[in-house]
Amino acid sequence: MPWITDRYGVDILYFDYRKAFDSVPHQRLIHKLSTLGCQGKWVESFVYNRTVRVGVRGSYSSWFDMLSGVPQGSVLDPILFLLYVNKLPSWILSSIKMFADDTKVWRVIETDLDCAALQMDIYRCFSEMV
16 A cells, blocks of 8 residues: 555545435436336335324324335335445545445545545535435
8 A cells, every 4th residue: 555655645435325315305216216227107106105204102293295215114225225326436536335325435635636536526425315
């Protein structure tokens, strides 16, 4: 690792996408899945027209429409998540490792250009997820 002997820094970022995926707008999820060839009424019926309510110690809220995210605990949830983030490594210019729902992005910082490149990767990560 020449960057150690040359005394360069390394910036490392960790992203946990699970919480972000819980708030993905349905339209964006449907569009992304259709670009991957996953389309049809089954996809739309899985995420649209769902209602939820919140319960705390036996008290429940009124039912309301779920406008984002996918049903938690469903069999399709992990598969949809993987399909949603699968292109992430193709548009990140820095080094990247993906684990389950966590992603590590890092870059050796030798110049200001390296900082700018890493910042652009951060923007890409967030713009694709939101």
